Amino acid sequence: MIVLVTGGAGFIGSHTCIELLNDGYEVIVIDNLSNSNIESIVRVEEITRKKIKFYNFDLSDHNRLEKIFLEHKIDIVVHLAGFKAVGESVLNPLNYYKNNLNGTITLCEVMSEYNVKKLIFSSSATVYSQSKFGKVSECSPLGATNPYGRTKLMIEKILGDIYISDHDWSIATLRYFNPIGAHSSGLIGEDPNGIPNNLVPYISQVASGKLEELKIFGNDYDTLDGTGVRDYIHVVDLAKGHLCAINRVKESKGNEAYNLGTGSGYSVMELIDAFEKVTGKKVPFRIVERRPGDIAICYADVLKANRELGWKAEKGIKEMCYDAWIWQTKNPNGYKTSEVTTV
């Protein structure tokens, strides 16, 4: 079977392509490389010893997208392509609405034209409105607090309306919590542009000496140690969740959302502690003001994914930190330099 992965050169995409190829799927990737590097595709092929058909263009290019569906008998689409930085979305909301919504609408139009109606959509826990208790299930109230989250929520609604209009569709929306870590080979991983927005890539660069110290955005939250609590999930566990979702859409029609998290929350301080223990490196930090838009606690109720997808995260926080560290030490400049540093 042929799976089209949009955004397949990215952090989640590259790890998902490995699981798909290892499971015997033929993989086609479309990626405009606006926030990823072709080197990740090269390394996925090296790890799996299998080929990927790669196309470098933007999803909003209807004609080029149509050509892909004309030339390949695509069975399932995994839609990961999209801008995903919260802070950036606040500064450039129109870019986010245009890119994330246009790309998805064009994709669904062409899928429908070619009668391809099995779709896995990459959503995010950011679609949930702030729950003071922290734990969220798929039935928890929705309400994004930034343009990035609103694009994810709008796309979920669009997909819902598509299904209502045509019950032939099989749609699984995967709400990611906080993906971290890297493939155990250390050949692929998270490669943020410039200074990392997210916690673990930032910690990795502090531990490696690339950055001086971690700024902890507030320690006055209503949590055990006052720092923010999140549900960190190993990116390989997340990638495997896509395989389980694909099995679901192969077997049944419908439109369902699933939380992909571990069901446990860790604070910033707990993550620093885990990182220092597994790497033997110190992570100097300084407490600063809260980051606008941050919430105290967010972690997943994962019962629905366990029950309906037969999926459960298996890797613990230490393995997440260790794999993130190996990626950092082997690739101090991410994919920017093509050679891997031997450690």
Ligand code: WQD
């Ligand atoms: C985690 C915790 C921060 C950086 C975001 C998006 C979400 C998803 C993952 C795309 C928080 C604290 C962080 C730092 C810090 N992205 N922190 N210093 O904000 O939970 O989620 O990224 O899908 O949609 O919202 O992740 O890693 O930025 O923050 O203290 O330099 O670490 O306050 O408590 P977040 P994060």
